[in-house]
Amino acid sequence: MLIKNVVLDRIVAGEIDTLFRRQKRPTVKTGGTLRTPVGMLDIVRIDRIELDQISSRDAKRGGFVSVDEVVAELTQKPEGDFYRVRVRLGGPDPRDELRDRATLEPDDLAAVRAALEGYDGRSARGPWTKQFLEMIAEQPHVRAPDLAESIGWETKPFKDHVRKLKGLGLTISHSPGYELSPRGAAVLAAIG
Known part of the structure; x- marks a missing residue:
C-alpha cells in the first residue's frame, strides 16, 4: 500500500487514522504492519465497505472535508472493491536501529553471513551480495539506474535486491x- 508523504506526516501528527482504498484485493490485513518512510504503521482494522x-x-x-470528497477519490479508479483501513503509528522501523549497530557479535555476523549466502545461493544470476555491498560502498548516492546499468542489470531487479540488503x-x-x-x-569488512 503506497501512502503519500503528506498523508504519512498527518498520521504522525495524529490528524489522520483512516485510509480509503479501491483495490481488487487488499494489500494489508488487520493486525499487520506496514513499513513506511516515517516508521511502522499498525493496521488496526481493514473493512470492505460500500x-x-x-x-x-x-x-x-x-x-x-466531506464524504463526497472521499467518494470522488475512490471512484477515480474504474474497478475494485472499496476498503476502509484504520491505522496508527506503530513505532520506528526496526531496520533503522539495526543498521546503526556497527559492532557485530559472532552470532549476529554468522546470521548475516547465512542470509547473504542464502541470497547468493538462490539467485539465478549467481552470487551478487558482496558485489552490491562493494559497489554501494565505492559509489554512495549514485542513482540506482546508473548502478544497475554499470553491471548489466535492469533497474527494478537491482532495487529489489538492494531492498534485501536493506x-x-x-x-x-x-x-x-x-x-x-x-x-x-x-559486514563488508568482515566478509571482505
Missing part, C-alpha cells in the same frame, strides 16, 4: 542512491 457506508466522521478521520540493516536509501550503513560497513 460507498454509502462512509460516514462524515470517517471522512474527517481520513483527512477529507532488510538486513546493511544499506541506507537516499534520493538518489544508497550508502552502506555502519552495520553494512562492518
Whole structure:
C-alpha cells in the first residue's frame, strides 16, 4: 500500500487514522504492519465497505472535508472493491536501529553471513551480495539506474535486491542512491 508523504506526516501528527482504498484485493490485513518512510504503521482494522457506508466522521478521520470528497477519490479508479483501513503509528522501523549497530557479535555476523549466502545461493544470476555491498560502498548516492546499468542489470531487479540488503540493516536509501550503513560497513569488512 503506497501512502503519500503528506498523508504519512498527518498520521504522525495524529490528524489522520483512516485510509480509503479501491483495490481488487487488499494489500494489508488487520493486525499487520506496514513499513513506511516515517516508521511502522499498525493496521488496526481493514473493512470492505460500500460507498454509502462512509460516514462524515470517517471522512474527517481520513483527512477529507466531506464524504463526497472521499467518494470522488475512490471512484477515480474504474474497478475494485472499496476498503476502509484504520491505522496508527506503530513505532520506528526496526531496520533503522539495526543498521546503526556497527559492532557485530559472532552470532549476529554468522546470521548475516547465512542470509547473504542464502541470497547468493538462490539467485539465478549467481552470487551478487558482496558485489552490491562493494559497489554501494565505492559509489554512495549514485542513482540506482546508473548502478544497475554499470553491471548489466535492469533497474527494478537491482532495487529489489538492494531492498534485501536493506532488510538486513546493511544499506541506507537516499534520493538518489544508497550508502552502506555502519552495520553494512562492518559486514563488508568482515566478509571482505
